[in-house]
Amino acid sequence: MSELSKPKEDLQDPGEAQGLEEEQLLGAEGGEAAPPSASSPPVSSSATEEALPQEALNKMVANMVKFLLRKYQTKEPTSDAELLNAVLRDNQEHYPVVFRQAVECVLLVFGVDVKEVDPRKHIYIMVPTLGLTCDAMQRGGQGLPKAGLLVVVLSVILQNRDRGPEEEIWGALNKMGVYVGREHSIFGEPRELLTQVWVRDGYLEYRQVPDSAPARYEFLWGPRAFAETSKGKFTEAFLLRVKQRALRAFRLLSAEAEGEEEEGA
Structure with missing residues (x-):
């Protein structure tokens, strides 16, 4: 069983977003910028996002999210090279869109910010968003x-x-x-x-x-x-x-x- 398997125009009414469920997860429309805390990976992007089945894309994103969360829990950095080899393997051409959406999921769902600390080697660390330390208080983190x-x-x-x-x-x-x-x-x-x-x-x-x-x-x-x-x-x-x-x-x-x-x- 995987780690994830363990047990007004404002946020008051997020139901306004229900019509967007059939769009790409996290607004991955062509040309959208990456999150400000993580730079775009140095892998050349192509028009594969539209051709990739949504179910397959979601699975890749979920796998990368789980990998990033493990790194967060062990307080270890990661890199584009590690993410490519450990998560995508034979699907490396999809790395730009998968990385962007995984970073957004980790931030929005789990409150973990992926920050690039070495732009030359594209190395990232995971830190609590907005300074909130509530996760460290629960069962030793x-x-x-x-x-x-x-x-x-x-x-x-x-x-x-x-x-x-x-x-x-x-x-x-x-x-x-x-x-x-x-x-x-x-x-x-x-x-x-x-x-x-x-x-x-x-x-x-x-x-x-x-x-x-x-x-x-x-x-x-x-x-x-x-x-x-x-x-x-x-x-x-x-x-x-x-x-x-x-x-x-x-x-x-x-x-x-x-x-x-x-x-x-």
Whole structure:
């Protein structure tokens, strides 16, 4: 069983992106720039992206995501040469599009930023996005990173004027395939994660809306979120990409993980 198989015009309404599901994952339309934290790999690109079946492309992206996550967990760098030889092998002509989409998936779903530290040799390191260290606090940093989901929740709170009604939070996560009471292949049971783990760790506050009858609840940024990152970083560096692409990234990797679970059953 693979590692992934373990158990308004804003982010408030990511349903507006549902019509984009049939497009290339993460907006890989011809000519789109690579993420700002990772340079385009030095492999000549061709018009293979359109000819490559979507299922095959998704599989290659998922395999590269798993490889990058292993490097993140072991705190090891990687390179274009290693990714080409270890992940794609006989499909190296597809490296530019697979690399670009894998970097976006790792960032949006898992909250891991791929940064190039040696432009000449194209060597990369993986670091927590926006300074959030929540993954290091969970089981000694083991298991799949969950900071990407935390970024989405914190973003929804910002989009609701710093107070995220519970129904808005779950509405956004439902459209990404994350449901209360349903074990997620990447994030586990989300209610426990949001209302207990991240509240205990200080990333979120979860409280009853004052004077609400019947009782309603809302999420706010917790003190640790303010200590490790800032609203400005979200607005400037992340919110646009979350709004446009997170829905597709979450659904792709969830589908890949569920498919592998079925194959291993």
